[in-house]
Amino acid sequence: MASLLPFLWVVTFLCADLTEGVTITSTDQTTVTRAQGEKVRLPCTFTLAPADEGTFEIEWNILEPKEGEVIIYNTDRVYDQYRMMGRVQFVDQNPASGDASIDVLNLKLEDTGTYQCKVKKLPGVQTQRIQLTVLEKPAKTICHIEGSQEIGTDLTLKCKSQEGSPVISYSWTRTTGSQELPATALLNAVTGDLLVKNASQAYSGTYTCLSRNKVGIEECSVLLTVTPPIDRAGTIAGAVIGTLLALSLLAFLIFCCYKKRREKKYEKEVHHDIREDVPPPKSRASTARSYIGSNRSSLGSMSPSNMDGFTKTQYNKVPSEDFERTPPQNQYFDPPKVAAPNLSRMGAIPVMIPAQSKDGSIV
Structure with a gap:
């Protein structure tokens, strides 16, 4: 057991050198809250030990709610083609000098999460986590x-x-x-x-x-503005009266419109109406028939004593049916005169014949 003590001291010393290689000094701020649209600075400062002689690298990642890279510095080159491209940058143009802090511009609500800064220069490696919360202002x-x-x-x-x-x-x-x-x-x-x-x-x-x-x-x-109570009864009465007046005015306007419309409709009907006050004149065909019929009846009742001064239609000149259908214009029957003695011998009886107009109608 005593022979193992020197070996344990050597292992402990080597481990101490490894853990004390890179040291992150910005450990006082672990939570940050900012408003949407603002800028936030996530701190990450560090120191290197003489034993750290390997490749130098700084890596920023987001762990929650969705893991992914944010920005990386490796061998004097910056890689920022990730989820926050164009909105994230290192505060120091040479992060290897001891400041690996970053600025995030134009914050969005989805930027909320847990961010991790990892500084690595072999054999030393150190990390730091910061919780960022982005809120919207009222x-x-x-x-x-x-x-x-x-x-x-x-x-x-x-x-x-x-x-x-x-x-x-x-x-x-x-x-x-x-x-x-x-x-x-x-x-x-x-x-x-x-x-x-x-x-x-x-x-x-x-x-x-x-x-x-x-x-x-x-x-x-x-x-x-606190005011005295309003006279509600007067207000209600005024509202009722105003409503009744408005309804009355509306009814009057409707009545006037209706009356005006009726008058226009009546004038239109009178203007287009066909007057039938005077009956149309009888056709010449019907006049001819009535004339022939009247002469025939008159001839049958004539006597020799009253035939003077009266005329009679010759039977051989009675209009035919064609004549009745299309009577000639301005043509009238002119029966020959017969002397009274001849009418007496023929057995005619004298009668009175009513006067007729030129178109053959009885006057």
Whole structure:
């Protein structure tokens, strides 16, 4: 056992030299929180020992949530064609001088993760891990009042950020007047609601809400004006009367439009209507038939004593059917005159014949 002691001392000394070769000195910062769009510096400083004579290399990796390379320095050359290409760089242009820190520009939410800096110069190797958290600042914060702003009522001042990483907390301050919140005000820092009970005119003023998280703060304001109660009965009566007047006016306009439309429709119908007040004249064919029939009946009732001055149609000149269908224009029957003694011998009986117009109709 005593013979093994010198050997154990030699092994311990060699191990001490190996572990004490490269020493990382920036171990005081292990977590970093930044806002989206900002720049962050991840520290990694180191010292080398005389025993470190091998190849020098610096390697930055992301371990969680998805493992991958970030940037590498090896034999005086930088390799940055990885996931953060164009957004990551070494702080010192010569990282071998003892500063392997990097800057990450234009941070994104997906940059959140665990980063590792590894400094290697054989036989020494050292690593350091830093947790980076990227958050979104509160944004689009909106303030408004919910409830009636009348004396004696309960109302709520509401505040809400539409964007921003949790956890967001809210606070209210009064920026006018006494700059103190009402004694009856109750704040909910999680929802951003400020409940004001039994409001009075002394509570009137401008109130400002602050929404904040670990990386930013935003504010919005609202004006509270507490007024005396409104005469609701008069308001309702006025609203009813106004509604009735509006309906009456609307009905009158509809009636006028309807009446105007009816008048236009009537004028249009009268304009296109065919008047039938006077019956059309009889055709010449029917006139000829009536004329022949009347003469025949007249001849049958004539007597010799009353034939003077009257005319008779010659039977051989009675119009045919063709003549009845197409009577000639401006042509009238002109029967020859027969003396009264001859009519008497023929056995005719004199009768009165009504006068006729030129077109053959009875007058």
